[in-house]
Amino acid sequence: MRKQTKNQPIAFPKTLPEGYQYLDDEPTYNSDKHLALEYPKESLSLRDFGYSDAEIEQCPTDYGISGVARLLSDEGVAALMNVVQQLRQYTVTGGERIQYILRGGVYRSRFLRDLCLCPKVSKFLSEIYGIAVAPHSIPLHLGHCNYAPDDLDRAIDKWHSDTLGLDYVLMVSDPREQVGGEFQYFLGTKAEVAEITRNGQPMPEHRIVSPNFPGPGYMVVMQGGMIVHRGAKLKAVYDRITMVNGYVPLDTTSPDFSRFSDIKAVDPHDVLLPEWARHKAWLARGRLDRLIDELPFTKDKNYIIGELKSAIKEVEVAIKDLADESPGFLTNYGDL
Ligand SMILES: [Fe+2]
Numbered sequence: 001m002r003k004q005t006k007n008q009p010i011a012f013p014k015t016l017p018e019g020y021q022y023l024d025d026e027p028t029y030n031s032d033k034h035l036a037l038e039y040p041k042e043s044l045s046l047r048d049f050g051y052s053d054a055e056i057e058q059c060p061t062d063y064g065i066s067g068v069a070r071l072l073s074d075e076g077v078a079a080l081m082n083v084v085q086q087l088r089q090y091t092v093t094g095g096e097r098i099q100y101i102l103r104g105g106v107y108r109s110r111f112l113r114d115l116c117l118c119p120k121v122s123k124f125l126s127e128i129y130g131i132a133v134a135p136h137s138i139p140l141h142l143g144h145c146n147y148a149p150d151d152l153d154r155a156i157d158k159w160h161s162d163t164l165g166l167d168y169v170l171m172v173s174d175p176r177e178q179v180g181g182e183f184q185y186f187l188g189t190k191a192e193v194a195e196i197t198r199n200g201q202p203m204p205e206h207r208i209v210s211p212n213f214p215g216p217g218y219m220v221v222m223q224g225g226m227i228v229h230r231g232a233k234l235k236a237v238y239d240r241i242t243m244v245n246g247y248v249p250l251d252t253t254s255p256d257f258s259r260f261s262d263i264k265a266v267d268p269h270d271v272l273l274p275e276w277a278r279h280k281a282w283l284a285r286g287r288l289d290r291l292i293d294e295l296p297f298t299k300d301k302n303y304i305i306g307e308l309k310s311a312i313k314e315v316e317v318a319i320k321d322l323a324d325e326s327p328g329f330l331t332n333y334g335d336l
Helices: 053-057 074-090 110-117 119-129 190-198 269-294 301-323
Strands: 035-038 043-045 063-066 069-072 092-094 098-102 133-135 144-147 157-160 166-171 183-186 218-222 229-231 241-249
Touching: 035 074, 035 119, 063 119, 069 074, 069 166, 074 098, 074 110, 074 144, 074 241, 110 119, 119 133, 119 166, 119 218, 119 241, 269 301
Parallel strands: none
Antiparallel strands: 035 069, 043 063, 063 218, 069 218, 092 098, 098 144, 133 241, 144 241, 157 229, 166 218, 166 241, 183 229
């Protein structure tokens, strides 16, 4: 059993990136008014998806995906809808995978920022995951919103696993009024999907799950880096909006799930590159703190060198990532 070490969550940046400002007129977040937390009734583990013990050992938790859980009250939904409609003007294209995404919304809306950083929600999610989590140490992964594409022939978001480990997908618009456009996940592993895609086959229908969301403000909580999922095509025009908020385990010893090559193709570099550096430095700080606390007395210098190397590894990864000039791309498995 891996020992859990809890670190302090990373602090949200004190300044805004250049060109960003907060909305003039928006609701003020109030967790008593806007949250209506209801636990999911069931959940699936990574084992249920077919992952091996060795694969699960590399993950911070064996949690796969929850049944439907509730996050927001009706008032919370109305407030978030007000904000995401105002933020629509800042959407960008996520390449061929997805047409309209909003990134960095927490630098534009105080409401979105405060909802995504809310400690009550982090505690709720920690209880669901069974490990202590905090809002993601890369703020671009907070409050990510997907908006419906113009073209109904286009999937809302193709089959993919997330570029981060842990997140929830929240229905902001009312899923009961939507025809098609379901959030769906594949009951299998990423390797299986890669194999299906390589063979040019469609995903087997009987292994696709479409959770039934009873209304806006409901969500699924998942280890999105391991679960292959998508937003299916809409069958009628509808202003479908979902919000995805990312989390990190407070125990920073497990491997980092965040993928740089994907987000560097999408996010503005003046925001992303410092966020990436801070994120990796935060991971290393957690590992260094652990080393300082737990390194035993020993003359085994190879062991000590190994511990030091492993503690600073993520900083070296960040330096390599930042020096790499390749353009990056948003990985996906298509939309068959
Ligand atoms: Fe996703």
